[in-house]
Amino acid sequence: MKTYLMPSLKLTFVLLLICSVIYPLVVAGIGKLAPGQGDGVKLSHNSRVVGYENIGQAFTQPQYFQGRPSAVDYNAAGSAGSNKGPSNPDYLAVVKARVDTFLLQNPTVKRAEVPSELVTASGSGLDPDLSVAAATVQINRVATARNLPKEKVAALVKQHTQAPLLGFLGPEKINVLKLNIALDELSAGK
Known part of the structure; x- marks a missing residue:
């Protein structure tokens, strides 16, 4: 032994x-x-930390670009998806409600033009980025709410578009928090 x-x-x-x-x-x-x-990379605005570059957060006001919904209310300590499949009736009801809400907030957008990432939560529930299409579809609402020309808001979206890693790995993306900080700075200087 x-x-x-x-x-x-x-x-x-x-x-x-x-x-x-x-x-x-x-x-x-x-x-x-x-x-x-x-x-994590802290982002500041007006000498105040407003969030982290790699953690999404909720933007519900019409003058801001909205990110992906979160199944965990953007809680970084408990990141997770909803674990509901695409045929789950509860999940479908939540997605339908998100689509309806988005269409109410963005009356110039047709149902078929709503990118899926704006109405479905990411796997982590913390996704800080949007596709260019998801940001572009929100330009009219944001420009109207801030009384800015659509061209200026579109130029800001283009300026904050990040190329894929090494030029070919992944899609183009936009960090929602960085874009909204730049939007606040643009509005303050108009």
Whole structure:
């Protein structure tokens, strides 16, 4: 019995040390090399932190671009999707209600023009980005609510469009928080 017990205890101790101490320290060290030093990239407006670049948030006022809905109310501590399939009647009712609300807020948009990402939550519930189409479909509402020319708002959308990673990995995208901060700055300087 002693023949098996001592090697097992030694192996357990070594693995405990590797998995509970060394690996977390290595991952934390790598995180400190990332933008934001592993704490996320904070975005400020008027000398006040207004959010994080990589965490979506709710914008419900008509003068702001709205991001993807969240199944977890943008709670970064509990990121998750809704776990309901596309044929689930409850899920379909929620999506239909989101489409109807979007169409009420954007009367110039037809039902077929509503991008799916504006009415369906992302897998994490924290998606901070939109496609160019999802931002473009909101330009009329935002420009009208802010009393700005549509061309200026469209130019702002184009200015904040990020190219795919390395030019070909993923779609073009727009960070909603950055776009809304720029929109506030544009409105303040008009």
